[in-house]
Amino acid sequence: xxxxxxxxxxxxxxxxxxxxxxxxxxxxxxxxxxxxxxxxxxxxxxxxxxxxxxxxxxxxxxxxxxxxxxxxxxxxxxxxxxxxxxxxxxxxxxxxxxxxxxxxxxxxxxxxxxxxxxxxxxxxxxxxxxxxxxxxxxxxxxxxxxxxxxxxxxxxxxxxxxxxxxxxxxxxxxxxxxxxxxxxxxxxxxxxxxxxxxxxxxxxxxxxxxxxxxxxxxxxxxxxxxxxxxxxxxxxxxxxxxxxxxxxxxxxxxxxxxxxxxxxxxxxxxxxxxxxxxxxxxxxxxxxxxxxxxxxxxxxxxxxxxxxxx
Amino acid sequence: xxxxxxxxxxxxxxxxxxxxxxxxxxxxxxxxxxxxxxxxxxxxxxxxxxxxxxxxxxxxxxxxxxxxxxxxxxxxxxxxxxxxxxxxxxxxxxxxxxxxxxxxxxxxxxxxxxxxxxxxxxxxxxxxxxxxxxxxxxxxxxxxxxxxxxxxxxxxxxxxxxxxxxxxxxxxxxxxxxxxxxxxxxxxxxxxxxxxxxxxxxxxxxxxxxxxxxxxxxxxxxxxxxxxxxxxxxxxxxxxxxxxxxxxxxxxxxxxxxxxxxx
Numbered sequence: 001x002x003x004x005x006x007x008x009x010x011x012x013x014x015x016x017x018x019x020x021x022x023x024x025x026x027x028x029x030x031x032x033x034x035x036x037x038x039x040x041x042x043x044x045x046x047x048x049x050x051x052x053x054x055x056x057x058x059x060x061x062x063x064x065x066x067x068x069x070x071x072x073x074x075x076x077x078x079x080x081x082x083x084x085x086x087x088x089x090x091x092x093x094x095x096x097x098x099x100x101x102x103x104x105x106x107x108x109x110x111x112x113x114x115x116x117x118x119x120x121x122x123x124x125x126x127x128x129x130x131x132x133x134x135x136x137x138x139x140x141x142x143x144x145x146x147x148x149x150x151x152x153x154x155x156x157x158x159x160x161x162x163x164x165x166x167x168x169x170x171x172x173x174x175x176x177x178x179x180x181x182x183x184x185x186x187x188x189x190x191x192x193x194x195x196x197x198x199x200x201x202x203x204x205x206x207x208x209x210x211x212x213x214x215x216x217x218x219x220x221x222x223x224x225x226x227x228x229x230x231x232x233x234x235x236x237x238x239x240x241x242x243x244x245x246x247x248x249x250x251x252x253x254x255x256x257x258x259x260x261x262x263x264x265x266x267x268x269x270x271x272x273x274x275x276x277x278x279x280x281x282x283x284x285x286x287x288x289x290x291x292x293x294x295x296x297x298x299x300x301x302x303x304x305x306x307x308x309x310x
Numbered sequence: 311x312x313x314x315x316x317x318x319x320x321x322x323x324x325x326x327x328x329x330x331x332x333x334x335x336x337x338x339x340x341x342x343x344x345x346x347x348x349x350x351x352x353x354x355x356x357x358x359x360x361x362x363x364x365x366x367x368x369x370x371x372x373x374x375x376x377x378x379x380x381x382x383x384x385x386x387x388x389x390x391x392x393x394x395x396x397x398x399x400x401x402x403x404x405x406x407x408x409x410x411x412x413x414x415x416x417x418x419x420x421x422x423x424x425x426x427x428x429x430x431x432x433x434x435x436x437x438x439x440x441x442x443x444x445x446x447x448x449x450x451x452x453x454x455x456x457x458x459x460x461x462x463x464x465x466x467x468x469x470x471x472x473x474x475x476x477x478x479x480x481x482x483x484x485x486x487x488x489x490x491x492x493x494x495x496x497x498x499x500x501x502x503x504x505x506x507x508x509x510x511x512x513x514x515x516x517x518x519x520x521x522x523x524x525x526x527x528x529x530x531x532x533x534x535x536x537x538x539x540x541x542x543x544x545x546x547x548x549x550x551x552x553x554x555x556x557x558x559x560x561x562x563x564x565x566x567x568x569x570x571x572x573x
Contacts, residue, residue, distance in 0.1 A: 164422040173404035
């Protein structure tokens with residue numbers, strides 16, 4: 001393969017990785033910090049995409065970003081309220097919101113499963129015009145995404161060290177301790193989910209605008225893809241400070257895309273993406289468990305053999 | 311200071327498993343009291359603490375703390391005035407966070423967006439140094455790496471960082487080895503004296519129940535069956551306590567750890 005082609009592939013992997021990494025950062029906050037597996041991620045990603053698309057199509061490309069993030073945080077608020085104030089189990093709350101979001105998304109798009117944005121002014125087309133003629137003109141997508149990802153990583157690394165951020169982390173680590181520190185875990189969980197879902201929606205918004213099209217299925221399987229990326233990132237930065245771990249989440253998203261791109265080169269059909277991510281999630285989560293079980297099995301065998309000798 | 315009036319709590323009411331854990335329990339705690347609580351397994355000692363802390367709401371009765379009615383206050387609101395330590399050293403700290411971060415959450419910084427300043431850090435260091443465990447030099451280590459005794463000492467520091475009006479100790483040294491338990495108990499005593507915190511302590515060690523504090527209460531079946539302080543208490547022996555129990559309840563005190571440990 002020629003160099004330019006590799007570079008091309010690398011750039012695509014980087015672009016998609018960066019967009020996805022925003023969802024990975026959302027899960028970094030909800031899953032790694034708050035210890036909540038937010039299964040509304042798929043629907044929320046699509047929600048961000050459709051809100052961003054509708055607002056951009058109506059002629060407000062810049063407004064589309066905060067609009068999508070706001071929609072996402074409202075969705076997070078609903079998920080959080082269900083699980084903290086209405087007695088719905090955490091996983092179920094996410095699932096319920098996720099399926100409700102399908103209807104919401106269809107309603108927002110005016111009962112259309114797709115929206116085309118070929119001629120729509122988006123943050124990407126704006127960046128393209130701004131950079132026209134400069135040496136960076138070919139990388140306008142990359143630049144928009146890099147800015148978004150950097151802002152979010154910087155925000156997270158600062159936020160997680162504030163009292164609120166620390167309380168959110170403590171809620172995931174030991175909710176009893178939070179309560180005895182006079183902090184209401186209901187509040188920290190709610191704030192955490194609102195913020196994380198706004199990232200997920202931002203991710204979806206940028207994904208749709210970058211691809212110039214919205215599809216109701218844009219977000220399906222996102223939670224697995226993002227979780228896989230998060231766990232890959234955790235392999236490298238799992239034990240570091242929060243900033244490095246957030247960077248690790250972004251690296252994980254990129255590596256996931258690279259693995260996927262390579263698999264495609266080896267003639268893996270595109271529809272395998274979700275199976276691959278599912279397998280990665282299973283390996284990453286059950287790996288340590290199976291290793292322990294394997295050790296036990298070995299010990300049992302060995303002691304059985306020794307008993308036989310006696 | 312703390313006034314419990316006619317507290318009642320039944321778990322699983324209306325089922326075959328119904329258990330009346332607190333029966334019309336009243337207790338008046340004076341400011342500066344250090345009360346040790348003893349009683350058989352299932353006597354309702356921890357349930358009493360749960361009721362005071364707000365882990366659940368009692369079925370009836372009122373709880374006044376410093377004149378304020380906290381009967382229906384949620385747990386995290388009461389926590390401003392009440393500190394609590396459990397037997398399990400893991401319960402009071404967040405293992406995935408560093409010592410400094412744990413302290414920061416417990417210390418409660420000014421606003422939600424405040425960060426740990428170097429001044430905070432110095433204050434944390436000074437307070438950690440009073441524990442005499444060398445934790446002040448390990449502030450950036452994860453709490454999960456500490457031993458049980460160190461975690462319990464840290465929990466004590468966190469619970470009393472902003473001195474509460476009331477400190478509840480639920481056998482907080484029982485899971486520690488004797489040497490460490492001694493040390494944590496000494497730190498407890500010192501902290502309670504220094505900030506003149508009113509304190510209730512559940513213990514299974516009858517000797518320390520008599521040695522520590524100024525008042526001892528014995529619980530059984532959700533009731534207080536014996537409440538002793540002053541002259542009478544200073545002449546009490548473990549033997550008297552068990553005899554008291556037998557007289558009051560017509561049976562032997564059946565707390566395994568108590569009996570194995572002391573009699």
